[in-house]
Amino acid sequence: MKIGDLETKNNLFLAPMAGYTDVALRHLAKKFGAGLTTTEMVSAKGLIYDSEKTKWLLHTSCLEDIKSVQLFGNEPQVFVEAIKNPVLEKFDIIDINMGCPAPKIIKNGEGSFLMTNPDLAYEIVKASCVATKRPITVKMRLGYETNNAVEFAKTLEKAGASAICVHGRLKTQGYSGFADYEEIAKVKRAVNIPVIANGDVVDENSYKKILQVTNADAVAIGRASIGNPHIFAELLHLDMPYDKFETIKEQYEMLLRIYDEHFVITNMRKQVNQYLKGLNVPQTVKLDLLTKQTYTEVLEILQNIFKE
Ligand SMILES: Cc1cc2nc3c(=O)[nH]c(=O)nc-3n(C[C@H](O)[C@H](O)[C@H](O)COP(=O)(O)O)c2cc1C
CATH class of the missing domain: 3.20.20.70 (Aldolase class I)
Known part of the structure; x- marks a missing residue:
């Protein structure tokens, strides 16, 4: 256009x-x-x-x-x-x-x-x-x-x-x-x-x-x-592989290169919640994820979710 x-x-x-x-x-x-x-x-x-x-x-x-x-x-x-x-x-x-x-x-x-x-x-x-x-x-x-x-x-x-x-x-x-x-x-x-x-x-x-x-x-x-x-x-029918975990990680890490960790962690919560929609993630794990304050902690939980 x-x-x-x-x-x-x-x-x-x-x-x-x-x-x-x-x-x-x-x-x-x-x-x-x-x-x-x-x-x-x-x-x-x-x-x-x-x-x-x-x-x-x-x-x-x-x-x-x-x-x-x-x-x-x-x-x-x-x-x-x-x-x-x-x-x-x-x-x-x-x-x-x-x-x-x-x-x-x-x-x-x-x-x-x-x-x-x-x-x-x-x-x-x-x-x-x-x-x-x-x-x-x-x-x-x-x-x-x-x-x-x-x-x-x-x-x-x-x-x-x-x-x-x-x-x-x-x-x-x-x-x-x-x-x-x-x-x-x-x-x-x-x-x-x-x-x-x-x-x-x-x-x-x-x-x-x-x-x-x-x-x-x-x-x-x-x-x-x-x-x-x-x-x-x-x-658009583009043949592009999609790894959800890697995509979330890329999103976090790009933001962390620009903004402070607290801002990124808070801001990303609502987005991560959407990524997890449709996945069989126990409510307790979701809650745990949403209360973590550091990227290291968040990443560990995400790794566990996507490993399963
Ligand atoms: C959380 C949220 C924030 C939005 N912020 C803007 C904005 O900053 N500027 C804008 O023009 N529209 C904004 N919109 C409207 C969207 O651009 C879009 O018009 C609307 O969500 C309908 O499209 P969709 O059904 O594809 O979501 C916002 C919508 C949502 C849900």
């Missing part, structure tokens, strides 16, 4: 997920074939204030041939300043979050709240496009409380967005129910920029269905990649 002048290797992407799509998960997604990865959402304001915590989220992997960063905020000028920050120089694409339903984001008028204010969304995209030659993309939902996806997408296109990713739910749906592929299809038919369809792709059937119904240019996978970054190879 083409985003501006950039050509992705294929049309199956990793969707951004706060707290999950850190540099290690993105590295693994790329390794297993993902065509494009994007950082989790990063505060545009945080970049302006030079927040160390914000900059932590900007690590990238050497496998990320195209580097995309997602920003959130609600002030055009703040986006402009953030985009010009040298720490974003290495990124090829600037993605703007207009889909997040989290209360702390909504209360600041950011994320999916922007779908209630198409004029402001237009100003943000327009100002961002003026601030950089790099493609500006947007991740949106079908709407906030009511579906305005088609009109909203057209507004983004008019403002200069190079592509949009549509998660087929309203903000008020959170993650409940099912993503509506027919509604994504309407967006695809309404705009001339590439559309990335997103929501509930978990296997071959759902992947085929979203492509068939939406006719989208690409598909983004979120939750199904947590604890299974190999899903990209599976859906």
Whole structure:
């Protein structure tokens, strides 16, 4: 798929997920074939204030041939300043979050709240496009409380967005129910920029269905990649062996080269839990694993689990 002048290797992407799509998960997604990865959402304001915590989220992997960063905020000028920050120089694409339903984001008028204010969304995209030659993309939902996806997408296109990713739910749906592929299809038919369809792709059937119904240019996978970054190879029919234990180890060790051990151990707990889903691991072992504080201890338990 083409985003501006950039050509992705294929049309199956990793969707951004706060707290999950850190540099290690993105590295693994790329390794297993993902065509494009994007950082989790990063505060545009945080970049302006030079927040160390914000900059932590900007690590990238050497496998990320195209580097995309997602920003959130609600002030055009703040986006402009953030985009010009040298720490974003290495990124090829600037993605703007207009889909997040989290209360702390909504209360600041950011994320999916922007779908209630198409004029402001237009100003943000327009100002961002003026601030950089790099493609500006947007991740949106079908709407906030009511579906305005088609009109909203057209507004983004008019403002200069190079592509949009549509998660087929309203903000008020959170993650409940099912993503509506027919509604994504309407967006695809309404705009001339590439559309990335997103929501509930978990296997071959759902992947085929979203492509068939939406006719989208690409598909983004979120939750199904947590604890299974190999899903990209599976859906792309790449002949890539998968050793779960080695993959988990690679994920930990990549993070440990960047972040402190406490942060990594805490952060990886929810991901490890997903890797263990479907395996016959006694609850006591899982609990033990989730309370360990050092990588050496965690590794020992994982070795025992995967040895059996
Ligand atoms: C824990 C979590 C964090 C997320 N964080 C982000 C984010 O930072 N930026 C974003 O655009 N979407 C975010 N999303 C939404 C996903 O990108 C995606 O749109 C959603 O999960 C639906 O796709 P899926 O069914 O493949 O998971 C997040 C979703 C989850 C579950």
